[in-house]
Amino acid sequence: MLDYAVHDEQRTIGTAQCIERFVDVPRFLEYCRGCPAHGRTWACPEFDFDPLGIWTSRQWFHVITRTITFGAEQRGRHVDPDDLRSQVIALFAREKRRLRHRLVVLRAGHPGAVPLLAGSCELCERCTRLDGRPCARPEHLMYSIESIGGDVVHLVRELFGIQMQWSDGTRLPEAYHLTVGLLSDEPVL
Numbered sequence: 001m002l003d004y005a006v007h008d009e010q011r012t013i014g015t016a017q018c019i020e021r022f023v024d025v026p027r028f029l030e031y032c033r034g035c036p037a038h039g040r041t042w043a044c045p046e047f048d049f050d051p052l053g054i055w056t057s058r059q060w061f062h063v064i065t066r067t068i069t070f071g072a073e074q075r076g077r078h079v080d081p082d083d084l085r086s087q088v089i090a091l092f093a094r095e096k097r098r099l100r101h102r103l104v105v106l107r108a109g110h111p112g113a114v115p116l117l118a119g120s121c122e123l124c125e126r127c128t129r130l131d132g133r134p135c136a137r138p139e140h141l142m143y144s145i146e147s148i149g150g151d152v153v154h155l156v157r158e159l160f161g162i163q164m165q166w167s168d169g170t171r172l173p174e175a176y177h178l179t180v181g182l183l184s185d186e187p188v189l
Contacts, residue, residue, distance in 0.1 A: 002087050002172070003074060006095065007067045011159040015183065018061045018150075021158065025051050025149030032147060035120075042128075042135040043121035043143050051148035058114060058183035062106075065160050066099060068176045075172045084170065092178070093122065099180045103142065106182050106189060114183040116150075117142040145181060152179045 032038050032045045039046060055061075068091065079087075096118055103115035121127070121141065128136045135141050145152050156162045156179055165173035182189065 002091050003071065004091065005069050007069070008064055009067070009160055010062060010064045010189075012060055012062050012187065012189075013159065015055055015058055015061050018155075019052070019055050022151045022155040023052070023055055023149045024151060028146050028149045028151065037120035040127060040130060041121040042138075042141055043117075044147055051143075054114060054143065054148050054183065055150075058112075059185045060187050061181055061183055062189050063155065063159060063179065063181045064099070064102070065156055065162065066095060066178045066180075067162070068095060068178070069174065070172045075174060078170050079172075081169045084167065084172070088167065088172075088176075092119070092176075095178055096122070099178060100142065103180055103182060110182065110184050110186055110189065112185065115142045116145045116148070116181045116183065118152075118178040118180050119144055120147075145179060155179070 029045050029051070035044070037044050045051075100117055103117065107113045107115050123137055123140055128134060144150075145155070153164050156164060156177055162177060164177055165175060167173055
């Protein structure tokens, strides 16, 4: 199991400015088409609505970036790629659950707010979309920032001063970053 620490930072940006600087729906929908989750969950494209409408539905975007850091000794170790991959997937799943809970709590305190999660939906073992049925848990459905056209790498670099990093497949980077947010008409959470 990976030993790590987490640190969260939050920034707020007006959605009009966010759209201008960090949203490119056609570009990111095209990226989504290359993802294995594409069309396999209700949180992933293709959609029967214009994703830009989600952005324009609220005035403010409260962005939360969770930085997951690893010690130098752990980063320096060569690890079997399959072991590293499974450990990182488990880490992301654990931290996404924690971030989802945080968004649920925030949304409860801000009626009408729209939460945006990191990555694809993992609530159900098998998504009903695969069977041509509506979402089984629509009240819990959260789109990701990327799935509705948001450029997370650029947003995190510009708003937080963080350069995203990835593993080379055998070693951990200094840090991973999971980015979520809440679209709201309230300028302060």
